[in-house]
Amino acid sequence: MNKKLTYRIFSIFLGIGIIxxxxxxxxxxxxxxxxxxxxxTLLFLSILVSLFAWLxxxxxxxxxxKIKFANCFRIICIGYxxxxxxxxxxxxxxxxxxxxxxxxxxVRSVNILIHYRIMDLFSLLVISLPLLLIYMKNKIPENxxxxxxxxxxxxxxxxxxxxxxxxxxxxxxxxxEEKISIxxxxxxxxxxxxxxxxxxxxxxxxxxxxxxxxxxxxxVEGLVSYAIAIAIGYPISLYIIFLAVxxxxxxxxxxxxxGGIGVYExxxxxxxSIFGIPTQISTLLAILDHAIKTALGIILGSISLxxxxxxxxxxxxx
Numbered sequence: 573m574n575k576k577l578t579y580r581i582f583s584i585f586l587g588i589g590i591i592x593x594x595x596x597x598x599x600x601x602x603x604x605x606x607x608x609x610x611x612x613t614l615l616f617l618s619i620l621v622s623l624f625a626w627l628x629x630x631x632x633x634x635x636x637x638k639i640k641f642a643n644c645f646r647i648i649c650i651g652y653x654x655x656x657x658x659x660x661x662x663x664x665x666x667x668x669x670x671x672x673x674x675x676x677x678x679v680r681s682v683n684i685l686i687h688y689r690i691m692d693l694f695s696l697l698v699i700s701l702p703l704l705l706i707y708m709k710n711k712i713p714e715n716x717x718x719x720x721x722x723x724x725x726x727x728x729x730x731x732x733x734x735x736x737x738x739x740x741x742x743x744x745x746x747x748x749e750e751k752i753s754i755x756x757x758x759x760x761x762x763x764x765x766x767x768x769x770x771x772x773x774x775x776x777x778x779x780x781x782x783x784x785x786x787x788x789x790x791x792v793e794g795l796v797s798y799a800i801a802i803a804i805g806y807p808i809s810l811y812i813i814f815l816a817v818x819x820x821x822x823x824x825x826x827x828x829x830x831g832g833i834g835v836y837e838x839x840x841x842x843x844x845s846i847f848g849i850p851t852q853i854s855t856l857l858a859i860l861d862h863a864i865k866t867a868l869g870i871i872l873g874s875i876s877l878x879x880x881x882x883x884x885x886x887x888x889x890x
Contacts, residue, residue, distance in 0.1 A: 584830060587830060587835070590835070610804050626869075646876040649872040656830060812847045
């Protein structure tokens with residue numbers, strides 16, 4: 573058995589094992605009782621609301637390419653489906669390949685994915701950090717909060733200006749490319765410079781729209797989680813939901829398990845528990861939230877494959 577297959581099997585069983593551990597810890601009978609009392613109507617409504625997040629994701633691709641919206645939607649859905657069932661962000665690799673097959677250059681395809689992920693992280697931080705400071709307000713001195721906000725602004729704003737307008741990183745890469753004589757390092761830096769130069773161009777186009785679309789998508793994700801909490805019969809403050817879901821998604825950045833299964837649930841459950849939410853409620857909410865969103869992604873991805881115009885879903889369409 574090769575190492576890749578072993579890793580895939582291990583990561584899947586690890587995720588399932590974590591979920592099983594959470595269920596046992598919370599109490600199987602208690603969770604089943606809560607589940608039996610959960611509103612199916614509200615769960616269905618949360619699924620409908622979740623569809624808007626997928627439209628925003630497809631729109632993000634659309635504004636950076638000349639690809640039809642329907643094709644952007646299909647690329648996103650298939651990518652998320654592969655990420656959900658395979659480890660190591662296989663869906664991201666497929667997204668790059670699919671964009672290239674649609675006529676987007678390889679460099680631009682990679683940069684669109686990088687930009688997409690950076691904006692995801694940026695949106696999650698924009699949502700979670702202010703909420704985290706609100707939560708910490710009564711636990712640490714007020715002057716420390718002001719200090720953190722000021723320092724964050726001092727570091728972030730000039731960094732964005734330097735990277736976006738001054739081309740500091742681009743010039744640094746060019747300098748290294750000219751000075752380094754080792755062949756393989758020179759080639760690596762040359763490719764990095766080309767990649768970053770294209771990313772600078774991408775960053776300067778529709779930057780505000782990129783941020784707005786990504787942010788809107790994650791707001792929808794938070795509202796879906798809030799609807800699930802109401803369906804369970806335990807409404808939770810919006811700011812707690814958004815904080816838990818945002819940090820839960822950040823925890824999925826490192827692909828330990830396919831789609832972050834187990835990792836996401838554990839993070840959300842622990843965060844909700846910190847806010848005094850009962851273990852059974854926080855566990856069921858975390859599991860249902862991730863299950864609904866993941867299942868929807870797999871279903872949409874499968875439908876995209878079935879109704880693909882080409883026999884091979886990864887093959888360029890005519």
